[in-house]
Amino acid sequence: MDKLTSMNVFVRVAKAGSFAGGARDLDISRAMATKHIMHLEGVLGTRLFNRTTRSLSLTDVGASYLERCQQVLLEVEEMEAAVTHLQTEPRGVLRISAPPVIGSTHIAHAVSEFLKIHSDLTIEMIIQSSPGDLIDEGIDVAIFLGALDDTSMFARKLASSSLVVCGSPDYFEQYGIPETPEDLENHSCLVNWAIAPRNKWLFKGEAGYTGINVSGRMQANVADPIRIAAISGLGLVMLPTYIVGRDIEKGRLKVVLEDYTSPPLDVHAVYPHRKYLSAKVRSFMDFLQEWLEHRVSVIPPVME
Incomplete structure (x- = not known):
């Protein structure tokens, strides 16, 4: 007994x-x-x-x-x-993992505002390209971009960001503007490995999404290097609007192929346990979902 x-x-x-x-x-x-x-x-x-x-x-x-x-x-x-x-009540230490660009901008600003609301909470933020091993690293929630492959983790979709193809005015003046996705095969396309499928940009057609094989003089596993290369006139990029929004707003990059739709890039919160989800994790995900809703789904200026 x-x-x-x-x-x-x-x-x-x-x-x-x-x-x-x-x-x-x-x-x-x-x-x-x-x-x-x-x-x-x-x-x-x-x-x-x-x-x-x-x-x-x-x-x-x-x-x-x-x-x-x-x-x-x-x-x-x-x-x-x-x-x-x-x-x-959210309290204690909350460990968050986030990718470099969105982590250093939108997520960082959301974390700051969340901490203002919850005075008994401390946040440890880890910037890394992949979520890592949540359990071994003691991560409470990881921000993940794109399609989820690991089915052992639980995930919650927070937002979606449009993908746009863009390049610098100097590049278009020298090499011309692509009129169809197929034209990209004749252009220098700077590839972000973090967005699947690698070396293939997807566009929606009558039969669904079609992949266009692309290649260029630079590839990277994060967005900023190829974004900077595109601004310098080295080629075209396909990136989320939350990354290139300010560049488009300032005229450093120009969007092309606007009549062709690409699949959106989903933003997920990934966490290791579904049962007994702590208040700090649950409250942060609720807060972050509302925070991102109006900041990554349209072309926003990236906060500085």
């Missing part, structure tokens, strides 16, 4: 002065209350009550044990209350 349950039965019986009264308080049978007391007495090797046909009283050992039981049960109650509070 569960010892804590038996201790609770013992305290109720002692306070009620009878097995029947203690059982009634706990909504259990008198026989069950008796079994719990006998279980405790067997484990302890001593009697806790003096029993007669008309009365029930604590032995000296029982009186001492009652005091200790009440203290233990109170501590357990306080501990459970503290854990429950952690589940309802």
Whole structure:
């Protein structure tokens, strides 16, 4: 039998002065209350009550044990209350992983605003291209871009960002403007490996998405190097609007092939556990989803 349950039965019986009264308080049978007391007495090797046909009283050992039981049960109650509070109020340390560009801009700003709201929370932010091993690295939530391959993790979609093809005015003046996706095969296309499929840009047609093989003089596993190369006139890029939004706004890059739709880049929050999701993780994901909703789905200026 569960010892804590038996201790609770013992305290109720002692306070009620009878097995029947203690059982009634706990909504259990008198026989069950008796079994719990006998279980405790067997484990302890001593009697806790003096029993007669008309009365029930604590032995000296029982009186001492009652005091200790009440203290233990109170501590357990306080501990459970503290854990429950952690589940309802964001507090403690929250470890977040995020990709370089969105992590250093949109996610970083969201984290700052979230910390202003929750004064009992500390955030450790890790900037890395892949989510990593969430469990081994102790990461509570990782921001992931694109299609999810690891089915062992749980994920929540936070937002989607449009992908656009763009290049610098100098590049278009020298090499011309592509009119169709097929024209890209004759252009220098700077490839971001982080966006699948690698070396292939997708465009929607009547039969679904069609892949155009692309190549150019530079490739990278993150967006900024090829974005800078595109601004310098070295080729075209296909990147999310949250990355090139300010460049487009300032005229450093110009969008082409606007009549052709590319699949959006999804932003997910990935986390290792579905059950008993902590308040800090749940609250941060709710906050971040609302934060990103109006900041990555359109062409926004990247915050500086």
